[in-house]
Amino acid sequence: MILTVTLNTALDLTYRVRSLRPHTSHRVSEVAERPGGKGVNVARVLAALGHEATVTGFAGGATGRLVRERLSGTPGVTDALVPVAGATRRTIAVVDELSGDTTQLNEPGPQIEPAEWGAFLDRYDELLPAASAVALCGSLPPGVPVGAYANLVRRARSFGVPVLLDTSGEPLRRGVAARPDIIKPNADELAELTGSHEPLRATQNARRRGAHAVVASLGVQGLLADTPEGRWRAAPPARVHGNPTGAGDSAVAGLLSGLVERLPWPDRLARAVALSAATVQAPAAGEFDRAVYEKLSERISVPRETTAP
């Protein structure tokens, strides 16, 4: 199984309104609820690709109960969340019917107590021996040490389990120093980590900091990968329109599934880009359109990047 860690799980709500106008009142015409947090999204895509995925992290309160109820109804996904006293956060995506644009409101998440963090580490160590790969995803809730991901990367490495890290800021900086197998920053996260806004230079800098491979997601320009086996670019054949929510998580699922299937890097990248584009085009945020995915997977070219940084 593939293990995904979501320390700050969420109940993701999508609200449809005519057009969001600050300081006025809105009737929400449609409400969708689903379990969220990056690692949960990754697990759902992995399961859809035919992999067994196990979700760990924290869940608590009425929102946590809803997250767990919904997860238990997702085939291929096993719930190994650790209960906490605080309530799982909500995230709200407010979608304008007129423009399709989205406004995001993210609650901070519950305070995690030291004993709860300890219980999580025990659960993580129990799960690692059965894992073929681990993804560490998203922000840290209040109370979790800022070096949490560095600790989790080191534990995974000590069990010989390949580990992908997808986070930002100081948790990313510290996590990278613990030598994860893959990091998947976006352009802003990569620039914040390395101080460079030039992607080729920045990915090389991130590898010097400790990441074995860096897959930078550059929005409409697709992915730029800098790995021990070489450098590649991968982008969809045409610009895709839609809702980018979850596109990065689908890319992570593509990279991880490709890793455990021992695909060569270009195939992993093609899969990640196709899944990502199929997620942008899906009607529901964070789902992916299987027909688009299958059509695109054949059509993504992954040229070697030959420019010197």
Add this chain to the structure above:
Amino acid sequence: MILTVTLNTALDLTYRVRSLRPHTSHRVSEVAERPGGKGVNVARVLAALGHEATVTGFAGGATGRLVRERLSGTPGVTDALVPVAGATRRTIAVVDELSGDTTQLNEPGPQIEPAEWGAFLDRYDELLPAASAVALCGSLPPGVPVGAYANLVRRARSFGVPVLLDTSGEPLRRGVAARPDIIKPNADELAELTGSHEPLRATQNARRRGAHAVVASLGVQGLLADTPEGRWRAAPPARVHGNPTGAGDSAVAGLLSGLVERLPWPDRLARAVALSAATVQAPAAGEFDRAVYEKLSERISVPRETTAP
């Protein structure tokens, strides 16, 4: 006890953000949760004034469980909500830290099935004999007949229980025709009901349609009451600043408590205005500031309205 009916109860969330900007992402710095819906707010204020209040209406799902958990911790408020299969709606008030302005997002509420509406009517009839007054408050959830309030007004009158109706649109139009003792429309609701934007003319029109007394809430101008005993105006001595959420519900609690205490109309109106202003000035939306209330209650003049409409 005073019975308040909230057919569309809510879990009211208040989010604090730096400044709401459409089509961007926001970290919510603070989350507050409380049971809501107009009748629930009215009951909370009644209890704070020393009255026993009973809350009925519908509650369901994880959000409904949270509403009931919180209500059970509110002294003076008795939970007589009827369980439904659908989930109680959420409302979200997004408060800008910079300006204090609020953006409101209201979910529509659960679909009520005919059997659930029937179960509510049975519960309502059981509760009425013990009630000294009834308040019928707020919007109707999907599935409840548009003539619901007219039905509830007639039932209350058949038990000899005075009834206050605070709603809008077609449910108000039909409810008024059933001859409630008091309606409390705001300026827009009154204009929609009567076709007149001239408050004196409009209150008189609303009484001709069936309301025994009309108390129009005219924002900063306070209240205008047209009753069988006479016409009065009541306004706070100075303009109050703050968050108007729940101010109308506090006014309803003032009117209802004054009714069951058999206060003369001017005293009821002074209390309603003082509670309303004390709610606007309270730091938390929908709470009232007791010191402000007590200070103001002595200082509100309620002149007779002598102008002919």
